[in-house]
Amino acid sequence: MSSNLRDVALKLGFVDAQPTTGHPFNVWLSRLKGTHWERLSHIHDPAEVSGWQTCEITIWTAIAPAPPLADWPEDCGEIGAYYLSTKANKNRRIAWEDEAISMGYEIICDVFLPERAAAIRAGLGVHGLNGLMIAPEHGSFVDISVLLVRTPPPEDAKGPEHDMSQGCGNCGACIEACPSGAISQNGLNVHTCLRHYMNKLDELPEANYKNMGRRILGCDVCQHVCPYNAALKRIQPADELVDFMKLENLLTSTDFGSISEHVQLDETRAKSQAVLAAANTGRKDLLPLVERLAKSDDIVLSKMAQWAVGCLK
Numbered sequence: 001m002s003s004n005l006r007d008v009a010l011k012l013g014f015v016d017a018q019p020t021t022g023h024p025f026n027v028w029l030s031r032l033k034g035t036h037w038e039r040l041s042h043i044h045d046p047a048e049v050s051g052w053q054t055c056e057i058t059i060w061t062a063i064a065p066a067p068p069l070a071d072w073p074e075d076c077g078e079i080g081a082y083y084l085s086t087k088a089n090k091n092r093r094i095a096w097e098d099e100a101i102s103m104g105y106e107i108i109c110d111v112f113l114p115e116r117a118a119a120i121r122a123g124l125g126v127h128g129l130n131g132l133m134i135a136p137e138h139g140s141f142v143d144i145s146v147l148l149v150r151t152p153p154p155e156d157a158k159g160p161e162h163d164m165s166q167g168c169g170n171c172g173a174c175i176e177a178c179p180s181g182a183i184s185q186n187g188l189n190v191h192t193c194l195r196h197y198m199n200k201l202d203e204l205p206e207a208n209y210k211n212m213g214r215r216i217l218g219c220d221v222c223q224h225v226c227p228y229n230a231a232l233k234r235i236q237p238a239d240e241l242v243d244f245m246k247l248e249n250l251l252t253s254t255d256f257g258s259i260s261e262h263v264q265l266d267e268t269r270a271k272s273q274a275v276l277a278a279a280n281t282g283r284k285d286l287l288p289l290v291e292r293l294a295k296s297d298d299i300v301l302s303k304m305a306q307w308a309v310g311c312l313k
């Protein structure tokens with residue numbers, strides 16, 4: 001019966017959807033040891049999340065492409081592909097939840113489970129050394145949605161014996177390319193990945209200011225060098241967004257809501273990274289704007305802008 005959830009998912013634009021059992025994600029949990037994600041470990045068990053018994057849980061996992069982006073022009077800050085697909089992906093996932101409810105399923109909406117682990121268990125891809133899941137046709141540029149359904153798993157649902165994927169092959173290209181040295185043959189160190197710092201700019205060590213390059217939101221470097229993504233078509237961001245992402249505009253704009261159709265950007269965070277981007281690209285013409293931000297009341301923005309002023313002078 002539950003295979004109709006796959007049909008619905010495909011109609012909504014997902015490219016694949018598969019069911020798995022509701023057993024805890026212990027392999028995923030063991031990978032978290034020693035990382036700050038460890039404190040979230042309670043979510044590894046779907047039974048604990050739902051209050052239902054494991055035998056009455058099916059986890060449906062679906063993937064949709066989040067296509068890689070063309071290089072941003074030199075005078076722009078950069079946004080990663082995932083962040084430009086977030087809105088569409090969220091709407092697709094909500095539509096899937098709504099359809100499941102209208103079909104009579106009991107589900108938990110907007111559930112927080114380790115979606116990459118669920119997708120690997122479902123056979124939708126393999127574990128990449130860079131911490132991402134790699135799907136056969138769309139590489140690591142996929143969005144993963146999870147549906148937690150109160151229904152016994154179908155007979156062909158995969159279980160925890162599939163949690164240890166064969167892996168990507170460890171070619172090492174992402175180790176070489178990562179600007180902050182966050183990837184090793186042991187996998188991703190989430191503490192030192194630049195994406196982690198983007199959420200906690202106050203923790204970004206000054207030694208990493210240069211490594212931030214022109215990044216404003218996200219970092220796709222380890223994905224762009226991955227051979228599994230080599231054949232993917234890179235798409236061009238909307239002209240309106242490219243215009244907005246010009247460093248001069250990021251440093252001066254107070255209307256970050258005007259691009260909310262494309263991406264959610266926090267003004268102070270974006271300006272903090274824009275001053276680094278100005279310094280890292282040697283934009284002396286932007287020095288007056290950076291100097292103005294060095295006087296900001298925001299401690300982090302002011303500190304980064306002062307560093308940028310020092311570089312540009």
Ligand code: SF4
Nearest residue numbers: 178193194219221222
């Ligand atoms: S997202 Fe960027 S910083 Fe993080 S591991 Fe990949 S290349 Fe390194």
Ligand code: SF4
Nearest residue numbers: 128168171172174226
């Ligand atoms: S670049 Fe190589 S090592 Fe890194 S995720 Fe891709 S295949 Fe794995």
